[in-house]
Amino acid sequence: MAKNLLIxxxxxxxxxxxxxxxxxxxxxxxxxxxxxxxxxxxxIDVNKNYAPRYIVPEDKQKVVAELKxxxxxxxxVWLATDEDREGEAISWxxxxxxxxxxKTTKRIVFHEITKPAIRAAVDHPRFVDxxxxxxxxxxxxxxxxxxxxxxxxxWRKMSMRNSLSAxxxxxxxxxLIAEREREINAFGTTSSFKIEALFxxxxxxxxxxxxxAEGSRQDTNQDAEKFxxxxxxxxxxxxxxxxxxxxxxxxxxxxxxxxQQEASRKLGYGVSKTMLLAQKLYESGxxxxxxxxxxxxxxxxxxxxxxxxxxxxxxxxxxxxxxxNKNESAQEAHEAIRPTYMENATVKDADTNRxxxxxxxxxxxxxxxxxxxxKTTAKIDISTNKAELxxxxxxxxxxxxxxxxxxxxxxxxxxxxxxxxSLPPIRVGQVLDFKEMKAVERFTRPAPRYTEASLVKKLxxxxxxxxxxxxxxxxxxxxxxxxxxxxxxxxxxxxxxxxLKLDKITKTTEQENTGAEKSKLFPTDLGLVVTxxxxxxxxxxxxxxxxxxxxxxxxxxxxxxxxxxKMVDGFYKPFKKDIENTLENAERIKGERELGIxxxxxxxxxxxxxxxxxxxxxxxxNEEEKPRFAKLKANQSIETISYAEAMELFKLPRxxxxxxxxxxxxxxxxxxxxxxxxxxxxxxxKGMDPYSVMLEEIAPMIEEKRxxxxxxxxxxxxxxxxxxxxxxYGPYIKQGLRNFKLTKEQQDKAxxxxxxxxxxxxxELKANPPKKKGAKKKA
DNA sequence: CAGTGAGCGAGCTTCCGCTTGACTT
Numbered sequence: 001m002a003k004n005l006l007i008x009x010x011x012x013x014x015x016x017x018x019x020x021x022x023x024x025x026x027x028x029x030x031x032x033x034x035x036x037x038x039x040x041x042x043x044i045d046v047n048k049n050y051a052p053r054y055i056v057p058e059d060k061q062k063v064v065a066e067l068k069x070x071x072x073x074x075x076x077v078w079l080a081t082d083e084d085r086e087g088e089a090i091s092w093x094x095x096x097x098x099x100x101x102x103k104t105t106k107r108i109v110f111h112e113i114t115k116p117a118i119r120a121a122v123d124h125p126r127f128v129d130x131x132x133x134x135x136x137x138x139x140x141x142x143x144x145x146x147x148x149x150x151x152x153x154x155w156r157k158m159s160m161r162n163s164l165s166a167x168x169x170x171x172x173x174x175x176l177i178a179e180r181e182r183e184i185n186a187f188g189t190t191s192s193f194k195i196e197a198l199f200x201x202x203x204x205x206x207x208x209x210x211x212x213a214e215g216s217r218q219d220t221n222q223d224a225e226k227f228x229x230x231x232x233x234x235x236x237x238x239x240x241x242x243x244x245x246x247x248x249x250x251x252x253x254x255x256x257x258x259x260q261q262e263a264s265r266k267l268g269y270g271v272s273k274t275m276l277l278a279q280k281l282y283e284s285g286x287x288x289x290x291x292x293x294x295x296x297x298x299x300x301x302x303x304x305x306x307x308x309x310x311x312x313x314x315x316x317x318x319x320x321x322x323x324x325n326k327n328e329s330a331q332e333a334h335e336a337i338r339p340t341y342m343e344n345a346t347v348k349d350a351d352t353n354r355x356x357x358x359x360x361x362x363x364x365x366x367x368x369x370x371x372x373x374x375k376t377t378a379k380i381d382i383s384t385n386k387a388e389l390x391x392x393x394x395x396x397x398x399x400x401x402x403x404x405x406x407x408x409x410x411x412x413x414x415x416x417x418x419x420x421x422s423l424p425p426i427r428v429g430q431v432l433d434f435k436e437m438k439a440v441e442r443f444t445r446p447a448p449r450y451t452e453a454s455l456v457k458k459l460x461x462x463x464x465x466x467x468x469x470x471x472x473x474x475x476x477x478x479x480x481x482x483x484x485x486x487x488x489x490x491x492x493x494x495x496x497x498x499x500l501k502l503d504k505i506t507k508t509t510e511q512e513n514t515g516a517e518k519s520k521l522f523p524t525d526l527g528l529v530v531t532x533x534x535x536x537x538x539x540x541x542x543x544x545x546x547x548x549x550x551x552x553x554x555x556x557x558x559x560x561x562x563x564x565x566k567m568v569d570g571f572y573k574p575f576k577k578d579i580e581n582t583l584e585n586a587e588r589i590k591g592e593r594e595l596g597i598x599x600x601x602x603x604x605x606x607x608x609x610x611x612x613x614x615x616x617x618x619x620x621x622n623e624e625e626k627p628r629f630a631k632l633k634a635n636q637s638i639e640t641i642s643y644a645e646a647m648e649l650f651k652l653p654r655x656x657x658x659x660x661x662x663x664x665x666x667x668x669x670x671x672x673x674x675x676x677x678x679x680x681x682x683x684x685x686k687g688m689d690p691y692s693v694m695l696e697e698i699a700p701m702i703e704e705k706r707x708x709x710x711x712x713x714x715x716x717x718x719x720x721x722x723x724x725x726x727x728x729y730g731p732y733i734k735q736g737l738r739n740f741k742l743t744k745e746q747q748d749k750a751x752x753x754x755x756x757x758x759x760x761x762x763x764e765l766k767a768n769p770p771k772k773k774g775a776k777k778k779a
Numbered sequence: 780c781a782g783t784g785a786g787c788g789a790g791c792t793t794c795c796g797c798t799t800g801a802c803t804t
Binding site for chain 2: 009010034059063085087089090136140147148149150151152159162163165169170279291465468469472473476611617667668674725726727730732734
């Protein structure tokens with residue numbers, strides 16, 4: 001029996017630390033928070049100075065029971081939760097639950113899992129910092145108040161039956177996406193003409209090459225033509241050449257947020273996928289902890305990386321840097337995300353290797369030498385006018401970190417047409433061999449829509465959310481239906497090109513694709529109307545600076561200069577007034593927009609939110625007549641749908657004629673477009689448009705779907721309406737809407753199951769349903 | 780599975796931040 005019990009948050013850490021500390025220590029994990037506010041009545045006694053009511057959630061009871069047992073036996077308990085606000089609170093909760101005195105129980109902290117760091121921590125224990133704990137309680141309680149007061153307002157004011165939610169983080173995340181969408185919709189594109197001259201010259205190998213030089217942009221088509229005209233018959237002479245050295249530095253080691261961004265840009269992963277793979281790597285011991293906001297590398301990691309760079313590329317490529325966090329909201333409880341052993345450049349598992357290699361390269365590059373460049377700018381005179389052209393070239397003199405890694409840019413930060421090539425050797429005074437000059441119409445672009453990762457980047461900049469919540473926050477706003485992730489097809493656009501060649505100007509119009517986007521976040525109508533509603537009635541909580549300002553107050557609580565209950569009270573009192581006022585006075589949320597008047601009837605055509613989502617409506621509900629309704633299509637929005645598009649929606653359902661003697665009609669239902677025939681329903685195949693599809697396409701589809709259904713069916717008990725079906729997880733039982741999972745053995749003999757056996761399996765599963773996450777019984 | 784669109788009102792939903800597995804049709 002070990003004398004000392006040391007408690008950390010993560011089980012993977014526990015193992016490593018136990019190895020470092022040896023047999024005097026038993027190291028256990030508490031798996032994060034062990035208590036939380038109960039849900040009834042917010043779990044807070046608002047009238048008793050916001051006294052919190054904490055409970056141990058069901059899924060934590062086993063862990064807590066075991067820790068209790070071990071704590072009782074141990075001579076000394078050490079609290080080694082993370083060194084940040086949440087970690088401090090976890091230590092305090094452990095004291096409360098394990099009957100330890102926070103004023104005397106040893107509390108230790110470290111930012112890296114290395115032998116010297118752990119040893120030093122054990123040599124310098126402190127006690128739980130109750131001010132910091134109170135800052136966390138204020139944070140927790142405030143978030144609970146915001147979430148549990150705001151969400152019910154939505155339930156009352158929205159006519160949708162979804163379980164809607166609002167919160168300090170998620171609601172602002174949706175707002176960012178909503179505002180970006182409106183910016184894009186309101187964006188007025190303008191164009192100008194880019195001037196580009198093409199010259200020929202000999203390179204150092206005496207080979208003929210071409211290079212381009214740019215002139216200043218021309219605002220209009222006429223300006224562009226006039227400019228080209230003024231260049232007709234000109235000669236072009238190099239007036240000046242400037243050569244400047246330049247350097248590029250590597251990016252800092254990964255944090256959760258930058259890892260998510262790069263994995264999105266380079267590998268196309270969503271943030272959940274990145275975190276899932278990183279978790280696997282962490283649990284297998286290949287990388288350090290993946291939920292971190294720190295860019296710091298431990299001394300041992302720096303030494304390890306330096307050795308690896310030297311070995312692989314030579315000392316010339318080593319450049320030790322100490323990275324500092326620019327982000328004020330960072331709490332830096334951990335190291336940056338890095339490989340645990342730099343000699344492993346890859347891992348065996350193909351699934352995780354791509355992410356691992358990214359982490360390995362980024363870590364290596366962060367301690368590699370700057371890249372050295374030479375930038376050349378040549379100014380070129382035009383003999384027939386006063387304008388000048390500029391040609392730019394860039395030569396890499398020393399690759400440094402670029403040897404293995406270069407951070408990608410977001411669409412947002414990429415400027416058009418600045419790709420730098422190399423220039424052939426030219427000298428001042430040289431008359432250049434002119435080929436042609438082009439004026440190409442270019443357009444201004446609105447800011448791009450957010451990807452999951454660029455949204456995380458923005459949230460982090462605003463100090464909203466934490467590394468452990470970025471991915472779950474995005475899942476939440478998707479699940480609630482406030483936001484959709486999808487592609488957008490581009491549209492064809494004409495652009496004008498003028499070419500001056502052999503002193504003659506030719507004008508052409510070419511086509512390009514514009515506005516195509518992949519895996520971007522779009523607000524739904526629900527997201528838009530809920531954002532408007534919340535912004536109108538709860539402007540302070542929806543403010544982008546709200547989190548930063550309360551964080552400032554949490555800092556004061558942590559410093560002991562502010563009382564947490566006073567801080568919470570200062571927020572709650574006016575907030576509660578807003579809640580009551582809104583419940584009493586605010587209209588129901590409709591998001592109504594008039595699209596026009598139907599000429600034949602004089603009835604209003606409106607788009608609005610209905611009980612089942614966005615819809616269009618002709619006429620008003622009154623005694624004489626029922627209005628006509630139609631659902632919006634997937635990519636349509638209340639804010640942008642036109643009158644003509646709305647009227648189009650009323651063309652469904654369409655009757656296509658008879659097949660096998662029965663009518664076939666198509667419509668759009670809850671699960672998308674479908675055909676109905678002989679009382680059966682068939683989802684339309686991808687690409688089939690219910691507005692235009694013909695019977696000739698539908699009939700064979702119905703036949704195909706009948707066959708596919710037969711293949712999925714293993715057995716049918718007609719009388720009991722029970723089916724045994726083949727699914728992606730093997731055979732299962734289906735009765736109505738309910739599915740019943742079979743065990744391995746039962747699956748193997750699925751085809752031979754009798755009705756009695758099936759019934760017995762169902763009875764057992766009904767009596768003992770498989771446990772679901774978060775399922776809890778009422779006390 | 781393929782309807783609906785008003786209002787009443789059982790009894791339900793809901794937050795953010797720490798952590799992993801259990802579960803999925």
